[in-house]
Amino acid sequence: MHIVEPEAIVPTAATPGNVARKRMLSRWGEPLFLADWMRVLMIHFEVDVEQLRRAVPYQLDLHDGRAFVTLVAFSMENMRPRVGGRFGAWLFKPIATHEFLNVRTYVKHNGESGIHFLTEWLSNRLAVALGPRTFGLPYRHGFINYTHDWEAGRVCGRVTDSATRMEFSYRADLEIGAPFTPCERGSLDEWLMERYVAFNCVCGRKRFFRIWHPPWPQCRADVSLKDISLIEQDWPWFRDAHLAGANFSPGIRNVWMGRPFNI
Known part of the structure; x- marks a missing residue:
């Protein structure tokens, strides 16, 4: 597997990803980690603005006055420090590979657009303990079958x-042989998918971290x-959420993940 180094890609346009890359590399020592985010399904819902606002500390x-929540089902593989080679990868082996279900919404902080995780379910109990x-x-443990x-x-x-036995289950149909391409510039798909900073809050403590990757190769999913x-x-108002669409990506290897910073 080829490991993408920060110096290996030179941005050529002011895309969301290139702006994010520049911001990440403006801090010494970034990125801190690399990981492969594979077989990614993003399911988008339009929700009531005021109900969501009461649940979000940012x-x-x-988007045109509309609020969205996205559920992201994917597998993280081969998480490791960017430096440290095989020894660093060995140290991270207990938390390197597992499944996620992220529940994220879209926020701004200090004029910068990003995401906020309402919650996340993971299949790895050690990672659940370390993340907060x-x-x-806001990690929780779940039994995940993708x-x-x-x-x-x-x-x-x-x-x-694993605590309440409540479930989320779905099926998505893809057009066999459909090409995986970056989102159209300026589209709602790009607005939803191409996000490169996470603003978090657990027990009143606000933190953020940055990521970077090339634009998602994706297609629409039914x-x-x-x-x-x-x-x-946790969010009874989600019963009234409107399914707004979905996108599937085969995934991206060597996603850059930055260190956490206090807000």
Whole structure:
């Protein structure tokens, strides 16, 4: 596997990704980690602005006055420090590879657009213990079963909260052979997918960290929802959410992940 180094890519346009790359590299020692984010399904919902505002400790980032929440189902693989080679990768092996379900919304802080995680379910208990303490991430443990067989056009999954047994389950149909391309510039898809900073808050402690990767190679997905009780257990207003679309990506290797900073 080729490891992308920070100096290896030279930005050529003021795209969201290139701006994010410049911001990350403006701090010494960044990026801190690398990881592969694979077989990524993003399911987008339009939600009530005022209901969402009451659940988020940051200014909402709205698209033409509309508020969105996105559920991101994916597998993280091979997380490791950017420096340290095989020894660093060995140290991270217990938390290097596992599944996620992120529940994220869109916010602004100091004029910069990013995301805020309402919550996240992980299949790795050690990572669940470490995330809140290090990055201020609202991790929960869940039993996650993903079948993201995009080559055959079949994508489905189930996430079960290990404490409450509430579930989120779905199926997504892809056009077999559909090309995976970057989002159209200025589109809603780009606005939803191309985000490069996370503003977090756990127990009143606000933190942020940056990421960078090339634009997502993606295609549209047709999603059917089977059970959303996992989401409704904390946000009853999600029952009135409108499914706004979905995108699938085979994934990106060597995603840059920055260190956490206090706000």
